[in-house]
Amino acid sequence: MARLLVILVAAGLLGLLAGCGAGAPDDSEVLISLTDQVIVPTYQAAGAAAADLKTALDALCAAPSDGALQSAHQAWRDARGAWLRSAAMAFGPVAERRSGGLIDWSPIDPERIERMLTENPATSEDAVRNTLASTQRGFGAIEYVVFDPDAVSQLSDSATPRCEYLRALGAVIASETAAIVDEWTVSRNGDPAYRDFLTGRSSSSMLESAAVAEVVRTQVFLIRTLTDLQLAAALGLRGDGPDLSAIPGGAGGNGLADLRATVLGMRDVYLGDAGAEGLGVSHLVTPLSTAADERMRSQFEAALAAVDAVEGPLRAAIVERPEQVQEVYDRVMELRRTLNTEVVSLLGVAVGFSDTDGDSMR
Amino acid sequence: MMRPSSLPAGFDGVVHAASRPVSASSAAAFRIAFGLLGLFAVGRFAAHGWIAELYIEPERHFKYLGFEWVQPWPAWGMYLHFALLGVASLGVALGYRYRLSIAAFFVLFTYVELIDKTTYLNHYYWVSLVGFLMIFMPLHRMASLDALRRPAWRRDTIPVWVLWTLRAQLGVVYLFSGVAKLNPDWLLHAQPLRIWLYNSGDLFLVGPLLQEAWVAYAMSWAGAAFDLTIVGWLLWRRSRPYAYLVVIAFHLATWVLFPIGIFPWVMILGTLIFFSPDWPRRLLAGLRGRPPPKAPFTLLSAAPPSWPARTAAVALGLFALAQVIVPLRHWAYPGEVRFNEEGYRFAWRVMLTEKTGHAQFRVTDPRTGEEWLAYPEDYLTPLQAERMAYQPDMILETAQFIADDYQQQGRDVEVRADVFVTFNGRPSVRFIDPDIDLARVAPGLAPKTWILPAPDGPDWAPLS
Incomplete structure (x- = not known):
C-alpha cells in the first residue's frame, strides 16, 4: 500500500513537472527557433549576397563599364544590407573569428590604401586577408574603389593593380561570410556546429540562460554603438561638434540603409520573425x-518610421535636416x-x- | 554549575547573568568555521580575478560617506593586502595569536569593503560586524594553537554573552530580512521571485516548475515566514534540529538559484551557534562511541560585576541598539526605500528587489550654454556602470566624477542625469530630477530631494 502511494505521488509530481510551463515557450525552444529561422538564414542570405558581390566585382573587372559598375554598386548595397542585418547576431563565430575586421571596418584609410596599391599591392585573397589592416579592406574599401567618380577608367587601367585588389576584397568577404555560415551549421573535428552549441542540441552546449544572455547582450551593445x-x-x-565620420560608409551614401538594416536585424532577433x-x-x-x-514592438516601429522619414543621404541630413x-x-x-x-x-x-556575487539585488 | 544564593539584581544582575560560564566548544567551532570561510573567500576572490577587476582596474571608486580616505593600494599592495587577509583568516581558524589575527582580519576585510560601494553585500557587512565583535571575545581558549602554546590560557568555558551576541548578530539578519519582505510586491505579487524563478527555467527537472506563478507565490510566502520565524525555531530546543534542516535546505536552494556567493555557507555554518554550547564535544564523543561529556562545573561568583564588565555591557548594549536603529533608519526618509534606496544598505534587505537602470549624463557649460552628453562607460567599469545606474548616491558620485574631470581640464560645468529604472518588473520610469545640477549637490545623509518619487496608480503596479 505504502509503495503504491509512493508511486502515485511520484507519478503525480512528474505529471505536474511535465505539465508546467506548457503554455509559454522555454529558452530552448526560443533559441532553436531563433537560430534556425532567423540567425542561420540571415547569415546564409549575407553569404549569398557576398557571393553575388564577388561575382559582380569579377564581372566589373573583366569588362569595366558603366553598366557593370551600376551592377557592382547594387551588389555592394545588397551585400552590405544583408551583412548589417546580421549585426544583431554578431556573437559566436563572428566574434571568435573576428570577422568584423575582414568584412566591415569603419573608418577605412584611403591614404593607406593608395600607398599600398603603389608600393606593395595586395592582389590576392590571401594577401588581403593576412597582410592588410582592417582599414584597408571590407565593404568600406570596396566602396572606396567602386564609388570613386573615375572608377571605370581606374579599373580599366591594366597598369594598376586596382582590379586585382578589388577582386581580392570581394573574395575575402565572400569566403569569410561562407566560413561563418559553415561554423554556424557544420560540425567539425568533434566540435559541434555553433547552432547546436547555442541551442543545447549537442553534448557540449552552452547553458540556455547563458545563451539567452549572449543574445540580449549583443542587442545591448549594438544599440549602444x-x-x-x-x-x-x-x-x-558628445560635445565635440558634429562628426560625420562617426557614420560608417563613404561615397556610397548608404548610411540610412545601414541604419535601417541594423534596426531590422535587432527587430528580427526580438520578434524571431524574419x-x-x-x-x-x-x-x-x-x-x-x-x-x-x-513597448518594445511599438518602439521598433517608431524607430523604423523615424529612419524612413529622413530625407536624403544620412550625412547630408545630419547637416541640413538635423x-x-x-x-x-x-x-x-x-x-x-x-x-x-x-x-x-x-x-x-x-x-x-x-x-561577482549579489545578495541585495540581482 | 553551582548557583549562589544571593546574586546582584537590576543592571548588575544582567551583567552577572551574561558572564555565566558555558562550554566554549561551540564558540571555538564558530571561530574555526569563520576563519576557514574567510580563507575560502580570499581564495575565491583571487581565483575569480576579482582583486584586479574590482580594486585595481577601476580608475574611480564609489566612496562611503566619511570613508573617502579609504583608497585602494597599488596593484602589488592589493595582492599583499589579500594575502595578509588570508593569513589573518588562517590565524583565526587555527586560533594562533588570535586577538592579533582577528583584529587584523577585521581591519583588512573592512578596509577592502570600504574601498568601493559597488561591491557592497549584506553578508560582507555581517562578516565585518562579527569580525569586530570577535576581537572582544575569548574564542581562542579552546581548540586553538594559542591554548596549546600557552596552557594557562586554556579554558573549557566562555561567558554566555559571547554565544548570545553571536546569535543576536545572526538573528538580526533573518529578522530584518523577514520584515523587509512584508511589502505588497513580495506578498501580493510574488515579486521579484516571479521574475528570478522564471529565469531559472533551465534548471534540471525543477526548472519548468519554477516558472509557475504559484511556485513564486509559495516561495515568497515561505521565504518571508522562514526569515521571520527561524530564529524562534532555532532557539526552541525541541524544534532546533528540524529548524536547522530547514536552514540547510533553504540556503542550499538559494545557492542553487541565485549568484549569492558564500552567503549560504556563512548562514549554514553560523546558525550552528544556536545549538547547545557543547555540541561539538558531544558530536566528537558520539563519533568516538563515547558517552556525552558532562557540562563543565564552574562556580559563579556572587561578587558585583567589575567596572570593566559594566562598561563592556554598556558598550555591547549600545552596539545592539545600533543594530536595531540602522536597519530602521529608512523610516526617517520619505518615499519607498526599495525605490529611492535611502537607508537601503546595512539593513539586511537580502534578495529583495529586482531593479535595473539606464543612466546617461548631460554636461552644460554655463558660460557658453553648450550642452553635450557624457557616458558612464567612459568613467566606470561595466560592473560599476551597471550598479550605479539604479543607486542614487552612486549616480550623484558619477555626476561629480564627470564634473571633476572637466574641472581638471579647466572647465566648470553643470552635470544633469537622465536615469530610468525598472523596479520589480514595472515599466521603466525617470528616476532622477533631470533639471538638478548634480555637480553642485553635496553628498550627505539628508533626504535626496533630487530623486523623483515613485509613480503611483495602476500603471505602476508590479508584475503579477
Whole structure:
C-alpha cells in the first residue's frame, strides 16, 4: 500500500513537472527557433549576397563599364544590407573569428590604401586577408574603389593593380561570410556546429540562460554603438561638434540603409520573425510582461518610421535636416531604455558581464 | 554549575547573568568555521580575478560617506593586502595569536569593503560586524594553537554573552530580512521571485516548475515566514534540529538559484551557534562511541560585576541598539526605500528587489550654454556602470566624477542625469530630477530631494 502511494505521488509530481510551463515557450525552444529561422538564414542570405558581390566585382573587372559598375554598386548595397542585418547576431563565430575586421571596418584609410596599391599591392585573397589592416579592406574599401567618380577608367587601367585588389576584397568577404555560415551549421573535428552549441542540441552546449544572455547582450551593445558612438557623435551630442565620420560608409551614401538594416536585424532577433513564423526574445518577455513586449514592438516601429522619414543621404541630413536625425536618435534611445531596463531585468541578464556575487539585488 | 544564593539584581544582575560560564566548544567551532570561510573567500576572490577587476582596474571608486580616505593600494599592495587577509583568516581558524589575527582580519576585510560601494553585500557587512565583535571575545581558549602554546590560557568555558551576541548578530539578519519582505510586491505579487524563478527555467527537472506563478507565490510566502520565524525555531530546543534542516535546505536552494556567493555557507555554518554550547564535544564523543561529556562545573561568583564588565555591557548594549536603529533608519526618509534606496544598505534587505537602470549624463557649460552628453562607460567599469545606474548616491558620485574631470581640464560645468529604472518588473520610469545640477549637490545623509518619487496608480503596479 505504502509503495503504491509512493508511486502515485511520484507519478503525480512528474505529471505536474511535465505539465508546467506548457503554455509559454522555454529558452530552448526560443533559441532553436531563433537560430534556425532567423540567425542561420540571415547569415546564409549575407553569404549569398557576398557571393553575388564577388561575382559582380569579377564581372566589373573583366569588362569595366558603366553598366557593370551600376551592377557592382547594387551588389555592394545588397551585400552590405544583408551583412548589417546580421549585426544583431554578431556573437559566436563572428566574434571568435573576428570577422568584423575582414568584412566591415569603419573608418577605412584611403591614404593607406593608395600607398599600398603603389608600393606593395595586395592582389590576392590571401594577401588581403593576412597582410592588410582592417582599414584597408571590407565593404568600406570596396566602396572606396567602386564609388570613386573615375572608377571605370581606374579599373580599366591594366597598369594598376586596382582590379586585382578589388577582386581580392570581394573574395575575402565572400569566403569569410561562407566560413561563418559553415561554423554556424557544420560540425567539425568533434566540435559541434555553433547552432547546436547555442541551442543545447549537442553534448557540449552552452547553458540556455547563458545563451539567452549572449543574445540580449549583443542587442545591448549594438544599440549602444548605434546611439552613442554613431548617431550622438554624428549629431554633435558628445560635445565635440558634429562628426560625420562617426557614420560608417563613404561615397556610397548608404548610411540610412545601414541604419535601417541594423534596426531590422535587432527587430528580427526580438520578434524571431524574419519573414517566417518563429520565436524570438519577445516570446521570453511576453510571459512575464505583455506591456514591456508591446513597448518594445511599438518602439521598433517608431524607430523604423523615424529612419524612413529622413530625407536624403544620412550625412547630408545630419547637416541640413538635423531634427530628422535627432528624431531617429530619440526613438532609438527610447528603444534602448526599454531594452536596457525592462527586457534586461525581466530576462535576468547581467549587462556588465560580471560574475561577482549579489545578495541585495540581482 | 553551582548557583549562589544571593546574586546582584537590576543592571548588575544582567551583567552577572551574561558572564555565566558555558562550554566554549561551540564558540571555538564558530571561530574555526569563520576563519576557514574567510580563507575560502580570499581564495575565491583571487581565483575569480576579482582583486584586479574590482580594486585595481577601476580608475574611480564609489566612496562611503566619511570613508573617502579609504583608497585602494597599488596593484602589488592589493595582492599583499589579500594575502595578509588570508593569513589573518588562517590565524583565526587555527586560533594562533588570535586577538592579533582577528583584529587584523577585521581591519583588512573592512578596509577592502570600504574601498568601493559597488561591491557592497549584506553578508560582507555581517562578516565585518562579527569580525569586530570577535576581537572582544575569548574564542581562542579552546581548540586553538594559542591554548596549546600557552596552557594557562586554556579554558573549557566562555561567558554566555559571547554565544548570545553571536546569535543576536545572526538573528538580526533573518529578522530584518523577514520584515523587509512584508511589502505588497513580495506578498501580493510574488515579486521579484516571479521574475528570478522564471529565469531559472533551465534548471534540471525543477526548472519548468519554477516558472509557475504559484511556485513564486509559495516561495515568497515561505521565504518571508522562514526569515521571520527561524530564529524562534532555532532557539526552541525541541524544534532546533528540524529548524536547522530547514536552514540547510533553504540556503542550499538559494545557492542553487541565485549568484549569492558564500552567503549560504556563512548562514549554514553560523546558525550552528544556536545549538547547545557543547555540541561539538558531544558530536566528537558520539563519533568516538563515547558517552556525552558532562557540562563543565564552574562556580559563579556572587561578587558585583567589575567596572570593566559594566562598561563592556554598556558598550555591547549600545552596539545592539545600533543594530536595531540602522536597519530602521529608512523610516526617517520619505518615499519607498526599495525605490529611492535611502537607508537601503546595512539593513539586511537580502534578495529583495529586482531593479535595473539606464543612466546617461548631460554636461552644460554655463558660460557658453553648450550642452553635450557624457557616458558612464567612459568613467566606470561595466560592473560599476551597471550598479550605479539604479543607486542614487552612486549616480550623484558619477555626476561629480564627470564634473571633476572637466574641472581638471579647466572647465566648470553643470552635470544633469537622465536615469530610468525598472523596479520589480514595472515599466521603466525617470528616476532622477533631470533639471538638478548634480555637480553642485553635496553628498550627505539628508533626504535626496533630487530623486523623483515613485509613480503611483495602476500603471505602476508590479508584475503579477
